[in-house]
Amino acid sequence: MAASRVTVTSKSPKRRANSVKVISNDEPVEAARPARRNTTELAYRELRRRIIESELTPGSYLLEQELGLMLGFSRTPIREAALRLQGEGLVQIVPRHGIRIVPTSISDIKHIYQVLMSLESTAAGLVAARKDVDLTRLVQACDAMTDALERGDMLAWAEADEVFHETLVALSGNARLRGIVMNCRDQVHRVRRFTQMVKPHPQPSKSIEEHYAIIDAMRCGDAAKASALYRAHRERGWRDQTNVLQQYGIQQA
Structure with a gap:
């Protein structure tokens, strides 16, 4: 009977450790999703503001990397923000040329x-x-x-x-x-x-x-x-x- 009790006790910490490990691994994945959405939203708002305020020259071309350095974001949120702004008619994504700031005639x-x-x-x-x-x-x-x-x-x-x-x-x-x-x-x-x-x-x-x-x-x-x-x-x-x-x-x- 005593041996049986020792066996159960020794297995219990293992199960708890595994449980903690699963949660620990999942948390960064779940946290990354809203963080990415927030970053994209911030990039979108700032890029849109600069276009509306005419801080970016109408008709000019800018590479994703240039905009990233200018605004302080990585290329992924800049690319996603540009896609949204293209839908609004404010930018045009031109392959091999970058992002064009669409002028108003x-x-x-x-x-x-x-x-x-x-x-x-x-x-x-x-x-x-x-x-x-x-x-x-x-x-x-x-x-x-x-x-x-x-x-x-x-x-x-x-x-x-x-x-x-x-x-x-x-x-x-x-x-x-x-x-x-x-x-x-x-x-x-x-x-x-x-x-x-x-x-x-x-x-x-x-x-x-x-x-x-x-x-x-x-x-x-x-x-x-x-x-x-x-x-x-x-x-x-x-x-x-x-x-x-x-x-x-x-x-x-």
């Missing part, structure tokens, strides 16, 4: 603005038609634009301007409309950043005045006027950006 800008002028003016009308809508954030955005302009900080002015437009669309209450507009606005932001590097915004004060006029129309519940003012505002913005590109002979941004 003047005709692209025109088409994007046509979509924005239609949908955002609709959003302005929807906001005006809503009862008891809070327009405080729109006023705050305009105030921030004014403060930035007085400081001569045009980057902050542009950021506050985008907050105004994004907030207005959000206040429309139409999630589908907002989704389509936000997809187009990335391209507008990209071209805008590019033109700002070439020439400052021609009429920043006028933009602020037009914003306040749109707010007044919405506050009065005049959907038709709010929509018309917004459309005119967007049309001027499109003309200003197009004029800058044409003035400097830039066909793609």
